[in-house]
Amino acid sequence: MSKVEIQIGGREFGISCAPEDEARVRDLATAIDEHFQPLSPRFSQNLLFACLRAADDVFDRAGVAPGEDPETTRLRQRLADVEQERDRLEAALSSATDARGRLERDLRQARDEAVEHSEAEAKAQAERVATLEARCADLQRKLEDAQMQELPFAGAGSSVADDPDLLPALERFAGLLESCADKLEGRTGNA
Numbered sequence: 001m002s003k004v005e006i007q008i009g010g011r012e013f014g015i016s017c018a019p020e021d022e023a024r025v026r027d028l029a030t031a032i033d034e035h036f037q038p039l040s041p042r043f044s045q046n047l048l049f050a051c052l053r054a055a056d057d058v059f060d061r062a063g064v065a066p067g068e069d070p071e072t073t074r075l076r077q078r079l080a081d082v083e084q085e086r087d088r089l090e091a092a093l094s095s096a097t098d099a100r101g102r103l104e105r106d107l108r109q110a111r112d113e114a115v116e117h118s119e120a121e122a123k124a125q126a127e128r129v130a131t132l133e134a135r136c137a138d139l140q141r142k143l144e145d146a147q148m149q150e151l152p153f154a155g156a157g158s159s160v161a162d163d164p165d166l167l168p169a170l171e172r173f174a175g176l177l178e179s180c181a182d183k184l185e186g187r188t189g190n191a
Helices: 019-036 043-062 070-148 166-185
Strands: 002-008 011-017
Touching: 002 019, 011 019, 019 043, 070 166
Parallel strands: none
Antiparallel strands: 002 011
């Protein structure tokens, strides 16, 4: 241990320290003496105030509170940054969750509209098929009636029996009509 003589407020003090700390102790005493000079002549109270002011300067420059470890301050700031990032991510997650809910609602609505449209289209198709079936049945009835009597579009005094090609042609025509009706219903018919 070395003994270092320091001077504060015109008074000398002897302090023991390690030989490698002598310069630092002298520098600290000079800093305290600089804070001591502007104070009134009451030595012990002024020495206390000078030390308090010097310590306050040290803590201000370090950006920490008295007794607080600079590492603790750094960790506290890091924690505040992480909490801020967490809040930002939570807000983004909430926004994404809201957007997902809106998308799911829109998808359900689009599906419901598609089903309604499909049902309406199927109903219209069924009505068309029923109309065509009724017309086909009516034509079939007229064809059968025409086979039994003279056709109104044949020449005067002619009958189905007079034209041997007319009856097979009308039967093919009736078959084609039935095939069309079957296809409209989604069935496959024989032509």
